[in-house]
Amino acid sequence: MEISRRDFLRLLGVTATGATVGALGAGTVFSIPEHLFQRISDGPKIESWKTSVCSLCPGGCGIRVRLIDGIPVRITGNPLHPINRGAICPLAEAGIEMLYHPKRLKNPLKRSGARGENKWQEISWEEALQTVSERLNNLFRNNRNNAFHVFSQNYNNYQNYFLEEFMFSFGSENHHVENRIAQWALPVLASQGWNRVPAYDLLNSDCILNFGADVLDTEPSPVRYNQIYGALRNPGNNRRTDIIHFGAQLSRTAAMSSQWIPTRPGTMACLALSIAYIMIRDRSYDKGFVRNSTFGFKDWTDSEGITHKGFESLVTGNYYPERVSKICGVPAEKIVKTARRFAAAEKALAFGGEQAVNSPNGFYTSWAIYCLNALKGNLDKPGGVLFPSPVFEPPVSEKSPAYDFLKRNNFEEIIGNVLAKKPEVADTILFNRFNPVFNMPARKNWHQVLQNIPFIISYTSFIDDTSRFADLVLPAPFFLEDLDLYKTVPSIEFNHLTVQQPVVDPLYNTRGLGDILILLAKQTDLNDFKWKSYEQFVKSNAESIYLSGEGSIISESTDRSWIEFLKRRGWQPFAYSTFDEFWDVLLEKGGWWNPIYPDGNTKRIFRNKSGKFEFFSQTLYDYFSNDKGRAEEEFNLAFVPHYDPPAFLQENKVFPYSLIVFPQLSNYNGTGSRSGLVQELSAIYSREFWNSWVEIDPYTAGEFGLNDGDGIALISATGRIPVRVKIVPTLMPGVLAMPLGQGHEIPGEEKIGQNPMEIVDKEIDSVSGAYSLISTRVRIEKISSELS
C-alpha cells in the first residue's frame, strides 16, 4: 500500500494519543457511523457488564459482555456459570464481530428476482406479517394445517417450545427439530426407556473408552469438555485417567487422550462388541448387575414359546478379536488389552459420538457402545453413566413429537413427497435459523425441493444458503439483542437454566420469534394461544423454577458441596420474597442450577416395562411391532445391539478412498464463516486461512506425488470439488478428512473454501434417520488450476 510521509505522520499523531482511548484513533483509521462515533468519542467511557448466554452453538456457555457506554465491545465467559466456569471458545469471541457485521439483515425482505437469485426488496413488518397470516389463514380455512412446516435447529433454547405451542394451536404436526444429539439418547431409550441423553461422569472415571466422539470440537458442549479433558490430563489430581480414543482420525480430542487406536470408519459396533466378548470370556463383567438388573443377557423364551438368543451367545458366537481385527483394522492384541484395562478399572465408562454414530449403522453402533457400560455395571454410579432428574421444561414438551427421539426426522419423507409433486404435503415452510441446503447431503435434491414449494419463509440474521431461496425473509435479532432461556445442555450431569439477556437494544429493525408468533396468532385467530408477550412466557417458565424452591441461582458462594450440605439440613442458600426479586438476581448472575444428584434407588433409571436394563429391547419391539412381517432371524436381530456391515466398506475400485468430514470448534457448522476472526484462526493447524483443505496421509499422498498445498479434485458418486491438500501423519491410510463449515454459496458473495457436503453421499441410519458423515467413498485426481 502507498503511504505518503504526511499521511504517515498524521496516523502517528493519532495513535500516540490513542493509547488510552482508541476512539479517536479508530475514527481516523476507520469510518464510524455518525451516531456511534458520537457515543464512543464523547461518552463518559463508563464500563459495565451484562450476563447472557452464547447461542452460536448448542453448548450453552454463560457469558459476560463488556460494554463501554452501553456498546458491547467484548464477550468473555461468565466465571459463575457451571458449564464453562469463565471460559469461552473462539467462536464466541467472534460474536461481537457478527453482531456488527455489515451483512446483517436490517429489514424484512421480499423476493424480487427469481428464486435463489438473492435479489430482494425491503418491506415493512406489517406487510411481511400480513403476507404470512394470509397464507396461514388460507391453509386453516381449507383444513390444510399440516401443509405448514417449520424446520428449526436445536439450540437448547425455549423458543422451540414456544413454536411448538404455536404449531399445536395452529393444528400442524410438522415442527421438525434438527436433533444432532439423538444418537446419544437412543440407546438409553432402547435399553432403559429413558428418553434423554445421559451424563457421563468423565471427571471421576479411571478409564474412558471414547468411540469417535470429538467432544472438544462439537456437541454437546465443547468448552466444558475441553475443561474436563484438561483436568483429566493434569497429574496434580493424584491419579491418571486412561482415555482411549478410537477413530480413523487423530482429532484434537484423540490428541488429548492417553492413546489413539486407529479404527476403520463404520466398524465401531464390531469393536465394542469384541470388547464385550473379552469381558464375557474373562467373566470380568459385573455379574451381580447383569444377573439382577438386566434382561436378555442369557438365551430366553418368550410367551409364545419361541427361544431367542441372548446377548451373551450372540457376542461369543460372532465377535472374537481375530475376526474383528480384520474388520476394524485394530490388532487383536490391542482389543484384548483395551478390554482388560476397561474391565480392571475400578470406575470406567464408554461413550461414542459423531465419527462412530453418524454412520449408516449408527444406532446399533451407539447401542453396542452403550452396552459396555451395563457390562461394567456403572449405571447411576460415580465415574459411570449418570441420570440427573428431569429438567424443568414447559409442559408442551411432553406431548411434542419433535422431542420424541424415536420419531425420525421426516426430512426424507417430505423431500420425497415434494419431489413427487404432491402439493398437499407442503405449502408453506418456515426455516427457523436452520440451513439444510448447507448442512445436509443431497444438496441438489434440496435445490429442487425448494423450487417446488409454493411459499418459503426464512427467519434468520444473515442470508444463508437456504434463505436465498425464500420468498420472504424475516430478520432475526442476534442473540445479544434477544431475550430467551437456555435449558440444561444434554450430557451435563446437573440441571441448569441460563438467561439469554439482551445486552444491547436491537441495532436494526428485527423482531424476536416469540413476538412474531404472538402477532401471527392474533392475525390468524388462534384463540387458545394464550400468551401476551414472549417475555411473559420466559418469566412464567422462570417462575416455575422459583416456585419449586430447588437449586440456587449461580453465585460466588454456591458450589455443589455447600448446596448439598444445606439441602441435607432442609435449608436453601438464598430466599427471595418475590419472584421479581428472584428474576433480578437471575439476570444479574446469569443463571440457575441444581447440582444435587438424585439419591438412591437405581430402579428409577429403568423406565421400561421390565424395569431392567434390556439387551433385547422390548421398548423397540413394541414400537416396531407392526413390522413383524419380516424374516424371523433379521427381525430378532433388530432388537439387540449388533454389527451390521455397512455397504460403503465393500471393495470399490472406482472410489478407493474413504472420506470423513469433521467439525471444528471455531466454526461449529458454518455459523462462524462470516467472521474474519474465525477465518483467520480456524485453519491454525493447517495454515490454509480463508480456505478449506483436505487432510491426507503421507502414503496416499506419495502415490499421487502430492505436496502440501497442491490441488486435487475429490470425486464421489455425488459430486466433485477442488481442494488443497494437507499431508498429516494423523489419519488411517486410505482415509481422507475434510473440515465442515466452509463453502457457503450465496449469489453476489465470494465463496470461501469448499463445502464437503457437496460430495457427501446421502446415507441414512435406518433407525434414527440421522445422516451419515463417514460413509462417502471418493477418488482423487491431481489438478493444477481451479483453486482459489
Next chain:
Amino acid sequence: MAKWGMVIDLNKCTGCAECVAACKTENNIAIVGKEQSEMGRTMLWMDILTLYEGKYPDVKVRYLPRPCLHCDNPPCIKVCPVRATYKNEEGIIAQVFPQCIGCRYCMAACPYTVKCFNWTAPDWPDEMAAALNPDVSARPAGIVEKCTFCIHRLQKAKEQAAVEKRDIRPGEYLPACAESCPTRAISFGDLDDPKSEVSGLIRSPRMFRLLEEIGTEPKVYYLSESE
C-alpha cells in the same frame, strides 16, 4: 518491582485456540483478509504451533501456544534503530507503535518469529468500528507489532490499586489469553515473588523454555507433557 512471566502447561492445553481468539479481539489485531492472508500476512500475536511426533500409528500431536516470549535478554531490542521496542522495568518487552519506522530489523532478529508487520492499514467494516476495544489503539500500516502481555490491563490494574492505596493483588492483572483459557493451562504472575503461582510452577521438573541454548532467557515457560 514485579517481573511478569507466563507458564503454559502443555499437559492441560487442548489446542482449542481460544487464546488466539481472545488475543485478537482484546488487542484489535487487524483481520487482513483473504488476499493478504494467502501471502502469509495473517497477524497472530498468539499462535499455536502444531507438532507431529512419531510415525503412524504411534503418532502424537502436540499443540504449543506461542505468544511473545518476553525474553530477559531480547535480541529484538538490540537491533531497533529508534528504540521503538524496549524492555520496561517490569520485564515486559514493550512496543511504542508511533515510534516504529517499519524497518523490520526486529522481525529478523527474533528467533521465535513472534512479530507481525502491518502491510496495510487495518480495515473493518463501518458497523464494526464500535466493537473495537477502546483500551488498545489500532495500528496503522507500516509498523511492527507483537504481544504486549496486554500491558493496558496492567495499567488499569495499577490505577485501580493506586486509587485504593494498595499493591496489585495476584491474579488482578492477567493477559486476555490467560484469563480466557478454558483449561487454565496458561498461568501468569510475578516471577520475582517466591509465593506466586508461576514461581511455584517453574520449579517443576517438567519446565522447559524454547531455544534455551541461545541465551535469550524467555519469561514464558512451558511445562512439558508428562508422558
